[in-house]
Amino acid sequence: MGAIRAIVRKELRQTFRDKRMVVILFVAPLVQTLIFGFAVNLDLVEQPLVLVDEDGTAASRAVVEALSHDEALEVVAVVKDHGQAAAMLQDNRAAISIEIPRGYEDKAEKGEAQVLIAVDGADSNTALRTTQVAGQILAARASSAQRDKLSKVLTSRGLSADNAVAQLDLSIRAMFNPQLRTAIFLVPGVLGMVLTVITMILTAMGLSRERELGTLEQLMVTPLRPSDLVLGKTLPFSILGLAEVGLVVCLAVLVFDVPVRGSLWLLFAVSAAFLLTTLGMGLLVATFSETQQQAMLSAFFVILPAIMLSGFVFPVEHMPLFAKWIASINPLTYYIALVRGILVRGADIEHMWQDAAMLVGIGLVVFSTASLKFRKRLA
Amino acid sequence: MTESTVIEVEHLSRLFGKFRAVDDISFSVTRGEIFGFLGANGAGKTTTIRILCGLLSPTSGKGRVLDIDIGKAPERVKPLLGYMSQKFSLYPDLTVSENLELYGGLYGLSSSRLAQRRAFAVEMAGLVGQEAVLCATLPLGFKQRLALGAALLHEPKLLFLDEPTAGVAPRARREFWTLIRSLASSGTTVFVTSHYMDEVENCDRIVLMSRGRIAALGTPTELKQGLVGRIVRIECGQEPARLARRLRAHEGVVDAQPFGSAIHLIVAPGLDPINHARKALAALEEQPRSVEVCQPTLEDVFISVVSGVAR
Ligand SMILES: Nc1ncnc2c1ncn2[C@@H]1O[C@H](COP(=O)(O)OP(=O)(O)OP(=O)(O)O)[C@@H](O)[C@H]1O
Ligand SMILES: [Mg+2]
Numbered sequence: 001m002g003a004i005r006a007i008v009r010k011e012l013r014q015t016f017r018d019k020r021m022v023v024i025l026f027v028a029p030l031v032q033t034l035i036f037g038f039a040v041n042l043d044l045v046e047q048p049l050v051l052v053d054e055d056g057t058a059a060s061r062a063v064v065e066a067l068s069h070d071e072a073l074e075v076v077a078v079v080k081d082h083g084q085a086a087a088m089l090q091d092n093r094a095a096i097s098i099e100i101p102r103g104y105e106d107k108a109e110k111g112e113a114q115v116l117i118a119v120d121g122a123d124s125n126t127a128l129r130t131t132q133v134a135g136q137i138l139a140a141r142a143s144s145a146q147r148d149k150l151s152k153v154l155t156s157r158g159l160s161a162d163n164a165v166a167q168l169d170l171s172i173r174a175m176f177n178p179q180l181r182t183a184i185f186l187v188p189g190v191l192g193m194v195l196t197v198i199t200m201i202l203t204a205m206g207l208s209r210e211r212e213l214g215t216l217e218q219l220m221v222t223p224l225r226p227s228d229l230v231l232g233k234t235l236p237f238s239i240l241g242l243a244e245v246g247l248v249v250c251l252a253v254l255v256f257d258v259p260v261r262g263s264l265w266l267l268f269a270v271s272a273a274f275l276l277t278t279l280g281m282g283l284l285v286a287t288f289s290e291t292q293q294q295a296m297l298s299a300f301f302v303i304l305p306a307i308m309l310s311g312f313v314f315p316v317e318h319m320p321l322f323a324k325w326i327a328s329i330n331p332l333t334y335y336i337a338l339v340r341g342i343l344v345r346g347a348d349i350e351h352m353w354q355d356a357a358m359l360v361g362i363g364l365v366v367f368s369t370a371s372l373k374f375r376k377r378l379a
Numbered sequence: 380m381t382e383s384t385v386i387e388v389e390h391l392s393r394l395f396g397k398f399r400a401v402d403d404i405s406f407s408v409t410r411g412e413i414f415g416f417l418g419a420n421g422a423g424k425t426t427t428i429r430i431l432c433g434l435l436s437p438t439s440g441k442g443r444v445l446d447i448d449i450g451k452a453p454e455r456v457k458p459l460l461g462y463m464s465q466k467f468s469l470y471p472d473l474t475v476s477e478n479l480e481l482y483g484g485l486y487g488l489s490s491s492r493l494a495q496r497r498a499f500a501v502e503m504a505g506l507v508g509q510e511a512v513l514c515a516t517l518p519l520g521f522k523q524r525l526a527l528g529a530a531l532l533h534e535p536k537l538l539f540l541d542e543p544t545a546g547v548a549p550r551a552r553r554e555f556w557t558l559i560r561s562l563a564s565s566g567t568t569v570f571v572t573s574h575y576m577d578e579v580e581n582c583d584r585i586v587l588m589s590r591g592r593i594a595a596l597g598t599p600t601e602l603k604q605g606l607v608g609r610i611v612r613i614e615c616g617q618e619p620a621r622l623a624r625r626l627r628a629h630e631g632v633v634d635a636q637p638f639g640s641a642i643h644l645i646v647a648p649g650l651d652p653i654n655h656a657r658k659a660l661a662a663l664e665e666q667p668r669s670v671e672v673c674q675p676t677l678e679d680v681f682i683s684v685v686s687g688v689a690r
Contacts, residue, residue, distance in 0.1 A: 002484055002487055003485050003487070005484065006480070006483075006485055007481075010470070010473065010481045013473060013477060014470065014472050018472065213468070213470075214464055214465070214466025214467065214468045215469070215470060217429075217434065217464050218462070218468035219485070221432050221462040221464075222457065222458075222482065222485040222486060223454070223457045223458040223485070223487065224485050
């Protein structure tokens with residue numbers, strides 16, 4: 001017990017004495033949160049739209065009207081023919097073109113309306129989402145055209161149309177994050193990323209530094225047990241890691257209005273479970289590295305794919321099978337899912353016990369393997 | 380193992396892969412002795428110490444340290460000994476007193492004993508009044524003495540020092556050895572390795588190690604015995620290395636090594652050293668400034684032993 005305390009005290013002293021360390025610990029997470037909150041904006045705004053209205057009817061004008069009212073799109077031109085629209089896409093004056101062909105009105109009334117959407121696919125993510133937005137608006141218009149027709153028929157027979165057509169109205173609404181705001185989506189990811197980087201890299205670097213300095217050997221010749229060394233080394237970073245969680249969440253709430261709908265206790269518990277994996281990975285990296293440089297490189301080799309294949313930015317469901325498989329053993333995947341659940345949906349552990357079980361399971365496996373390997377390497 | 384035996388090693392070997400870092404060594408060390416391990420880079424000195432400290436397990440052979448079998452219970456030996464590793468092993472970003480506090484905590488010292496021992500270590504290192512100084516800023520000589528102080532916090536009966544004076548200025552080295560001698564005279568057994576032949580003269584007994592094996596073992600006087608009257612110092616001025624090489628080819632010359640601007644020549648036993656050296660020089664048509672018999676140094680012993688020609 002005294003030995004663990006001695007190590008923990010030493011770690012904290014060293015950490016806070018190093019100015020760079022303090023920056024990494026407390027400034028970096030704030031900056032990252034701000035960057036992801038402000039700069040990396042996945043919210044669609046004013047995608048330049050060029051419209052080709054070949055129909056020129058009341059129905060087609062209603063479509064144009066509806067499209068020009070959406071925040072995500074900005075109608076930059078309404079042109080007469082297909083060639084002009086294609087040219088505008090080509091030289092980047094428009095990101096999306098929508099062609100309403102001749103005869104749209106007639107077909108819409110029959111529910112057979114066709115519209116041609118062409119989109120600049122260079123940024124596939126934006127393209128996909130732009131198309132979705134446009135598609136929703138078009139679908140809504142088409143069904144309302146159909147409804148107009150239907151209600152004409154119904155009223156001509158002396159019936160009221162209101163109830164009959166309600167179900168035709170196509171409406172897509174994002175639950176819990178109605179404006180589909182990026183900050184809400186990204187904050188859990190930023191949390192996971194900050195925790196991974198800080199706890200894993202600091203553990204790995206700290207241990208390799210001691211190996212390089214020769215202090216590890218000096219520690220090992222004292223009666224300090226290897227398991228106590230592991231504890232003494234990882235405990236301070238767990239505490240610091242949890243402090244970071246608090247810091248990032250505060251910032252997200254204050255600056256980005258990210259809601260905290262679920263239990264903060266649960267959030268910290270889940271974070272602690274996640275720390276088992278990052279600290280374990282840090283130990284593993286330290287076990288297999290001779291120098292700090294090696295440790296740093298190896299850590300990044302682990303961290304980059306972990307972040308990419310976690311659903312942080314790209315949804316796991318859209319990944320190829322191999323990537324999906326990696327994501328399914330990636331603790332960050334579960335952590336992000338859990339944090340999103342807790343913060344945004346206010347979900348309780350009962351609703352997420354599978355994710356939580358996976359996270360704890362992976363954590364126990366990684367940490368115990370790592371400390372075993374590390375202890376072996378010391379002996 | 381008699382009562383005063385502190386270390387007893389029998390046929391100890393340690394392999395790294397197929398490489399024999401320590402190759403079948405046997406020796407014993409008695410209480411209060413200063414026991415020196417001398418050897419070139421890679422001779423296996425550090426490996427031997429690490430085995431004896433319980434940091435590394437032996438591949439074969441037996442080792443008992445303070446009556447504990449280090450092959451079986453390396454953990455039990457750790458609290459009993461002090462170890463100053465070859466690398467400076469205090470934390471550069473902690474202060475003098477924080478470093479001592481850390482090691483005191485690791486050895487389980489009570490806070491009152493820690494305070495007392497910390498004062499002792501600071502005083503021994505000559506750092507009174509500098510307790511709050513970061514270790515990184517201390518001169519090497521002070522660092523080494525502080526590391527020694529840290530290794531002595533828990534008052535071990537046995538102390539391992541792995542090249543404690545490497546790179547330290549001559550005066551600081553002498554002071555360090557004064558400390559070692561006073562420790563030994565108060566009953567602490569000191570096992571020390573070194574590259575410096577001159578300071579090893581301070582040891583009660585010496586092992587000469589070469590490529591994992593013990594090439595010679597004895598007191599400094601015993602080791603030099605076989606070479607007394609056989610060393611000729613030739614003052615030759617220029618290119619001693621080249622002349623030494625040519626002399627080596629001469630019959631009756633066991634070995635010739637450059638020593639600064641001079642050459643130390645070892646002649647075969649039974650020959651008149653001066654006459655033989657002059658004959659050899661004449662044959663090479665060399666006219667040295669002086670030729671005289673000199674006292675063997677440990678360096679002569681080491682060279683002759685390592686080149687496999689001693690006695
Ligand atoms: N962990 C290890 N793995 C592989 N080889 C090792 C290991 N430790 C030491 N060696 C090798 O064993 C040999 C003896 O090393 P050791 O450190 O004991 O020598 P030394 O006498 O202390 O040398 P120096 O004066 O340079 O400190 C060296 O050739 C070294 O490369
Ligand atoms: Mg060595």
